Amino acid sequence: MTDALDVSTLNDDQRDALVRLMVTLAxxxxxxxxxxxxxxxxAPSIETGVSMxxxxxxxxxxxxxxxxxxxTLDIDPAPFEYERSGDRFASLSALDNEPSDWxxxxxxxxxxxxxxxxxxxxxxxxxxxxxxxxxxxxxAEEQYHMSMGFAWYRRLADSGGESRRLLAVATEDMLPGLxxxxxxxxxxxxxxxxxxxxxxxxxxxxxxxxxxREVVALVGVDIDTVLGTSVWDEVRGRxxxxxxxxxxxxxxxxxxxxxxxx
Amino acid sequence: MSGGRDLWSAPLGEVPGxxxxxxxxxxxxxxxxxxxxxxxxxxxxxxxxxxxGVARIDLTFTxxxxxxxxxxxxxxxxxxxxEHWIDRVELVEVWDPPWTSDRITMEGREKLKKMGVxx
Numbered sequence: 001m002t003d004a005l006d007v008s009t010l011n012d013d014q015r016d017a018l019v020r021l022m023v024t025l026a027x028x029x030x031x032x033x034x035x036x037x038x039x040x041x042x043a044p045s046i047e048t049g050v051s052m053x054x055x056x057x058x059x060x061x062x063x064x065x066x067x068x069x070x071x072t073l074d075i076d077p078a079p080f081e082y083e084r085s086g087d088r089f090a091s092l093s094a095l096d097n098e099p100s101d102w103x104x105x106x107x108x109x110x111x112x113x114x115x116x117x118x119x120x121x122x123x124x125x126x127x128x129x130x131x132x133x134x135x136x137x138x139x140a141e142e143q144y145h146m147s148m149g150f151a152w153y154r155r156l157a158d159s160g161g162e163s164r165r166l167l168a169v170a171t172e173d174m175l176p177g178l179x180x181x182x183x184x185x186x187x188x189x190x191x192x193x194x195x196x197x198x199x200x201x202x203x204x205x206x207x208x209x210x211x212x213r214e215v216v217a218l219v220g221v222d223i224d225t226v227l228g229t230s231v232w233d234e235v236r237g238r239x240x241x242x243x244x245x246x247x248x249x250x251x252x253x254x255x256x257x258x259x260x261x262x
Numbered sequence: 263m264s265g266g267r268d269l270w271s272a273p274l275g276e277v278p279g280x281x282x283x284x285x286x287x288x289x290x291x292x293x294x295x296x297x298x299x300x301x302x303x304x305x306x307x308x309x310x311x312x313x314x315g316v317a318r319i320d321l322t323f324t325x326x327x328x329x330x331x332x333x334x335x336x337x338x339x340x341x342x343x344x345e346h347w348i349d350r351v352e353l354v355e356v357w358d359p360p361w362t363s364d365r366i367t368m369e370g371r372e373k374l375k376k377m378g379v380x381x
Contacts, residue, residue, distance in 0.1 A: 062327075
């Protein structure tokens with residue numbers, strides 16, 4: 001393993017890029033938890049709903065640990081967690097809107113949660129000591145999300161008809177933003193590669209494609225021909241857009257602001 | 263107050279010789295709030311240190327969003343601070359190595375087995 005990164009040696013651009021990475025991961029985890037939680041009582045079976053509740057819990061646990069990583073850079077995570085407007089959220093574009101149906105939730109589990117795990121695996125193997133120590137536990141918990149997601153994806157794809165069609169629609173809708181995010185190669189992303197925090201964009205994207213190639217082919221999608229979206233926001237490190245306002249209010253905990261005890 | 267306090271005994275009357283060893287013994291009285299086996303038996307305590315009145319405990323949790331985190335922190339702190347030779351408790355949250363059920367001790371497994379829980 002390579003030497004640990006000394007964050008005190010980072011220049012401003014590298015430091016900003018590391019903040020962007022931590023925040024996009026943390027925001028995505030928090031939004032993912034919200035999207036999962038909405039299906040706790042709307043999943044196809046009680047058992048599946050219980051799984052959604054458990055996965056929600058995991059996602060918010062991961063978000064908490066990832067926001068807390070900002071302390072590594074002597075940054076208070078509270079303003080990021082509780083004070084940003086929706087247009088500053090850096091979560092994955094696939095999480096911007098509530099999934100319209102169960103097929104879209106399943107696509108989120110495999111494609112968006114999978115994209116997060118691809119990035120986290122790279123992060124865990126990189127030079128940031130905090131990531132090396134914290135992320136493996138998150139990835140261990142994510143294994144169960146992937147097992148469930150892949151099982152449901154195959155089930156819907158194999159059932160044909162409307163289920164397969166909806167899954168294909170959700171897959172085609174989400175992938176350009178996710179491919180752009182995993183394979184980001186803008187200045188900030190290149191900074192992360194230069195200081196060893198992440199693998200190269202090509203390597204990350206190759207891993208992601210390997211992960212999902214077989215299942216998306218079940219709905220007629222060739223992952224190797226999917227291009228990343230060109231409408232890219234370099235400041236936030238995600239596709240242009242923002243989560244819906246209600247999700248942002250829930251992510252910030254606006255309703256319970258007066259009760260905040262942290 | 264959580265069920266993690268069901269086995270608490272009275273504090274020691276005197277200052278122990280091997281304080282680290284005694285801290286481990288004291289932590290055996292602090293139970294997981296959801297499963298009545300101790301935190302060391304569950305494998306959540308990674309390290310213990312003591313220096314000049316400060317007890318430092320390296321601990322982990324079974325899950326990143328364990329709902330009992332605050333109960334566990336509070337139970338450890340309150341039990342240790344009941345000892346007059348401990349002035350302050352420093353809890354260090356660690357995630358490396360990640361907790362898995364492999365960390366449950368043999369004693370913990372036996373207790374769980376008696377409760378009908380496999381680990």
